[in-house]
Amino acid sequence: MGAESASLGWAAMGTTVACQAAGGASLVPVVICGAGPVGLVLAWELAAWRVPVLLVDRQRLHAQFPRGRAISTRSMEILRQLGLEREVTEISLPRTETAHFFAGPSLTAARFGRIGSSSSGRGGDVLSPVAGLGCPQDRLEALLRRQVGRHPLIDARFGTELVDAEQRGDHVRVRLGTGSTSSTVVWATWLVGADGARSRVRQLAGIQTDALSVSCSNINILIDADLRPVIGDRLSLVYTISNDNVHATVLTVDNKRRWLVNVLLPGDSRIDPTSAWCDRMVCAALGRDDVAFRVVTWSRWEAVAWLASGYREGRMLLVGDAAHVCTPFGGFGMNLGLADAHNLAWKLALCVIGRAGDDIVETYEQERRPIGAVTVAESAERLAAARAEHTSGVTRRGEITPRPSDGLVLGGTYRSAAVHAEDEPLPEGVATYRPEAAPGRRAPHLWLADGRSTLDLFGPWFTLLTGPGYRDPARFPVPEPVHRHRLDRGALAAYGIGDGGAVLVRPDGHVAWRQISR
DSSP states (O other): OOGGGOOOOOOOOOOOOOOOEETTEEEEEEEEEOOSHHHHHHHHHHHHTTOOEEEEESOSSOOOSOOOOEEOHHHHHHHHHTTOHHHHHHHSBOGGGSSEEEEESSTTOSSOEEEEOOGGGTOSSSSOSSOOEEOOHHHHHHHHHHHHHTOTTEEEEETOEEEEEEEETTEEEEEEEOSSSOEEEEEEEEEEEOOOTTOHHHHHHTOOEEEEEEEEEEEEEEEEOOOHHHHGGGOOSEEEEEOSSOEEEEEESSSSSEEEEEEEOOTTOOOOOOHHHHHHHHHHHHTOSOSOOEEEEEEEEEEEEEEESOSEETTEEEOGGGTEEOOSTTSOHHHHHHHHHHHHHHHHHHHHTTSSOTHHHHHHHHHHHHHHHHHHHHHHHHHHHHHHHHHHTTTTTTOOOOOOOHHHHHOOOOOSTTSOOOSSOOOOOSSOOOOOOSTTSBOOOOBOTTSOBGGGGOSSSEEEEEOTTOOOOSSOSSOSOEEEEEOOHHHHHHHTOOTTOEEEEOTTSBEEEEEOOO
16 A cells, blocks of 8 residues: 555644743643653653653652562663663663573572573564663662753653642643642643552543452562572572462562562461561571571562553543553563553654644554553463462472563554554464564564664654665655665565565654555
């Protein structure tokens, strides 16, 4: 199908971002509530489009307790596109120390199992120019806060919370507070909630959540200890432990002194942890009681899985944990949110600068909520499987069942007005990813002659990848500028086009349209 007939609904209009006064209050294009990794990345991406952003977070300091640690291959691709790959790699754990998963009765048990990670961690190979990393969220968040704080188009206000918001016509009246009796009112064209599972934005928007029937009570125990000599050559990213005294997951925070012992509690547990109880759990996980350690802190939390009934209400939008909550099993949560931000940023930007109508923002929920539903369900299934393995004694015997997720991380397919879909069925599945340049899919990675990846060609605006014989149509389906790059004949098969074919790639790296020439 030619580009002439591939209408994606873009509107070519002016490109000036207007910041006016409304009722004595300032007007900003986008207010983002929540400065975790998802809100920070969204702010950074919007600023790359020259869109001014007001970013607020009630916490003055970044997260101090280590939470998510796994940065997926796809998230690293997003960070690479933002120019942050080197900095994130520098603060992450070496891949050689996080390439395995361990299971056994204890960290020091004679009988145990240990396997390498899935193919998504290989990087620089067939699937991607990068690989996933182990990076404590507190480190990532601190890095992103520093980057955002330096950007002239981002007004970052930490220690400021969203008090109230009310939609009025084409704007949202946002009232912000700093913990005192005073408050500030701003008018926003869009208000985005990146403010976590207890999202104030979601509450104000009146969006409900659909919970899955899965939950698990946990106690996280953060310890300070020199465990490297104890672990020896068993160094892994995750250690699953099961014995008569504890069912736990031991997680490395820095592979030096900080380690997190996550204890799974029985479903009806009413345990109120004491220092002595924490000490017993840590010793049970270690498999010995002669190792010096110090309990730094502990916290109780509930592993749940749910999905918001919608991602948008008028000019209020949800991203990350405000839109969906995964269990920790699979490491999907933060990565799912980063992909939300990557999808939403360019759509908001085109709308704000007047190059597309508001309808483009509607495609955000159409594309991301189905992916969220599948991911949340997969995380719940993995939690149920982990609990069953503890109960059956599989973990205790050191047996490990690989659960790859390349298909889920790299293979999601979008369907919306922002994609000119083809009729052919597309491969789906959680485990396996097959590179495919059909509309809606992530454009495949290929190495170029100059040493770059095809993924390095994508960014603000659109990219047209063509065969040597491609001829531009009289009319194109998206607003200029469109960056053009000619593929050599060896790459045409990977993108499913012939000599005269072309692939139009969106700013988020997903294919919008394809012309096949046999």
